[in-house]
Amino acid sequence: MAWFIAPEYWFARQVLERGVAVVYVLAFVAAARQFKALIGADGMLPVPRYLARRPFRVAPSVFQWHYSDRFFAIVAWGGAVVSAALVGGAADVVPLWAAMALWLLVWVLYLSIVNVGQVWYSFGWESLLLEAGFLVIFLGNDSVAPPVLVVWLARWLVFRVEFGAGLIKLRGDRCWRDLTALYYHHETQPMPGPLSWLFHHLPKPLHRIEAAANHVVQLVVPFGLFAPQPVASVAAAIIVVTQLWLVLSGNFAWLNWLTIILAWSAISDSSAARLFPVPGAPDMGRGPLWFTVLGVVFAVVTVVLSYLPVRNMLSRRQRMNQSYNPFHLINTFGAFGSIDRVRYEVVVEGTDETVLTEHTHWSEYEFKGKPGDPHRLPRQWAPYHLRLDWMLWFAAHSPTYARPWFPEFLERLLRNDPATLRLLRRNPFPDAPPRFVRARLYEYRFSTVRELRDTRAWWVRGLVSEYAPPLASRRAPLARRT
Structure with missing residues (x-):
């Protein structure tokens, strides 16, 4: 033939x-x-x-x-x-x-x-x-x-x-x-x-x-x-x-x-x-x-x-990335039908202090791919896929994306779970788990040419709101002091 x-x-x-x-x-x-x-x-x-x-x-x-x-x-x-x-x-x-x-x-x-x-x-x-x-x-x-x-x-x-x-x-x-x-x-x-x-x-x-x-x-x-x-x-x-x-x-x-x-x-x-x-x-x-x-x-x-x-x-109501059967054969595709004007990031922090005050020192967890430390140049990871980092981008848009798994993620940080820590770039508590963890929402933007020259920072960020309140480990009760 x-x-x-x-x-x-x-x-x-x-x-x-x-x-x-x-x-x-x-x-x-x-x-x-x-x-x-x-x-x-x-x-x-x-x-x-x-x-x-x-x-x-x-x-x-x-x-x-x-x-x-x-x-x-x-x-x-x-x-x-x-x-x-x-x-x-x-x-x-x-x-x-x-x-x-x-x-x-x-x-x-x-x-x-x-x-x-x-x-x-x-x-x-x-x-x-x-x-x-x-x-x-x-x-x-x-x-x-x-x-x-x-x-x-x-x-x-x-x-x-x-x-x-x-x-x-x-x-x-x-x-x-x-x-x-x-x-x-x-x-x-x-x-x-x-x-x-x-x-x-x-x-x-x-x-x-x-x-x-x-x-x-x-x-x-x-x-x-x-x-x-x-x-x-x-x-x-x-x-x-x-x-x-x-x-x-x-x-x-x-x-x-x-x-x-x-x-x-x-x-x-x-x-x-x-x-x-x-x-x-x-x-x-x-x-x-x-x-x-x-x-x-x-x-x-x-x-x-x-x-x-x-x-x-x-269709005028076109959907992105739709599979029509459980075998994922003959799908529909699409990307970035909407574009964000502002970038938000979920920043996760922990502390080993036993009592929380306004002076408590919080240390930031660093992720492998998503923006964190403003002075850190973004890395090239593709075609490798960092699943946690990608989902945290969605989580920054709406807590709805994070509700099924984010509380458990914080719980795992509170016990220094080895499998979870392997997904991160840096654990600020290598010797013992933190007493508390929390998450805060920041607005990020790329620095200008002048800002990069003056501060060596690739990003400029500002605090927007609390994303997840301090969560206590099972070792200690949640305590605040004003």
């Missing part, structure tokens, strides 16, 4: 498969290193308690049959090992059916984690990874030429990511329409990076050009992915360049990198060869009939399931 194969996209398949496998490695490692305090058996939102209220059909997961922290660690680290093997090309040295089985395995393992992750795994890039991970199951390996239908479905996924994000901006905050969104975004985004201060201080006319270019890239360019070559390759290259710009300007986990990887599905090997040396493709067959049938069935199912995402994109 010559119509089913696209040998001119062999290198594109290599990029897709190896790239998705790299993201899987990062996702599994992040899960293994962070789960115990977040969703472990004694975590802030324990998996067993969550699954007790949700049957398999609602949250399909291997943990429905058994959960323990040790088993979760085996699943996460096992997924990382298999994904690393796929990065190294394991799928190309085994039979076709075995390669597909390996991709299916890592997809099932990560789906199992996401479906018990609760608010910690409620981000759009989780669904994007699962959808991309399911798609590569049907891309085949070096024994067969890339199936053209699956290559086109990868482009359809990129289209939904970009076009959905463009529509949500156009319909959302007015600042996107008057081109002023980037006056604020670099400063108020969830987790700024080391260059975000510089991006924020770019001239305002350039910010307006950025916003206008964003509309073109997300609302016009994606249609070029379905055009003949070399137009499709040019459209993909534009998306790649703009995504790299986003990589430089902030920390959005693996969202940008995965979009870059998927966009490569529209770049033909001949187009790529004009820019850099492309390895020669091996001898590839057309593949067995069963492989073709599976590819066609996958394409038909994708078309059917695309109805709801398309309807959502066309």
Whole structure:
């Protein structure tokens, strides 16, 4: 079936498969290193308690049959090992059916984690990874030429990511329409990076050009992915360049990198060869009939399931990052339909004093990624994902986001819980737990060029209000003295 194969996209398949496998490695490692305090058996939102209220059909997961922290660690680290093997090309040295089985395995393992992750795994890039991970199951390996239908479905996924994000901006905050969104975004985004201060201080006319270019890239360019070559390759290259710009300007986990990887599905090997040396493709067959049938069935199912995402994109009440089934297949995407004008941060503090007075000395907990110490330059963490830091950005917007887990987070600080402290950059009480902890809400803004020169501070902050009142450890009663 010559119509089913696209040998001119062999290198594109290599990029897709190896790239998705790299993201899987990062996702599994992040899960293994962070789960115990977040969703472990004694975590802030324990998996067993969550699954007790949700049957398999609602949250399909291997943990429905058994959960323990040790088993979760085996699943996460096992997924990382298999994904690393796929990065190294394991799928190309085994039979076709075995390669597909390996991709299916890592997809099932990560789906199992996401479906018990609760608010910690409620981000759009989780669904994007699962959808991309399911798609590569049907891309085949070096024994067969890339199936053209699956290559086109990868482009359809990129289209939904970009076009959905463009529509949500156009319909959302007015600042996107008057081109002023980037006056604020670099400063108020969830987790700024080391260059975000510089991006924020770019001239305002350039910010307006950025916003206008964003509309073109997300609302016009994606249609070029379905055009003949070399137009499709040019459209993909534009998306790649703009995504790299986003990589430089902030920390959005693996969202940008995965979009870059998927966009490569529209770049033909001949187009790529004009820019850099492309390895020669091996001898590839057309593949067995069963492989073709599976590819066609996958394409038909994708078309059917695309109805709801398309309807959502066309709706005036478009929703962002919506999954329509528990397998996170054929989702709708979108980001930053509204832009904050002011940045708020939750600052958590503790003290070892036994009695609270107006002179009590409070020491601040430092987080790995989110702004804290005004003199600390934001770090680059993406494509790694710091789940607690991201959720604290939402918590600063409204205590509603924090209500299910924040009180337990403070309780864990009061006993110097090792798993929780591993999520932080600095614990000011390494020898003994604090007597009290509290949280306060601050307004943050980037320092001006002059302020940075005079104070060496990247941020300027001011106290807004109390976020959580002092909480006593079980060692001592809560006592205040005026």
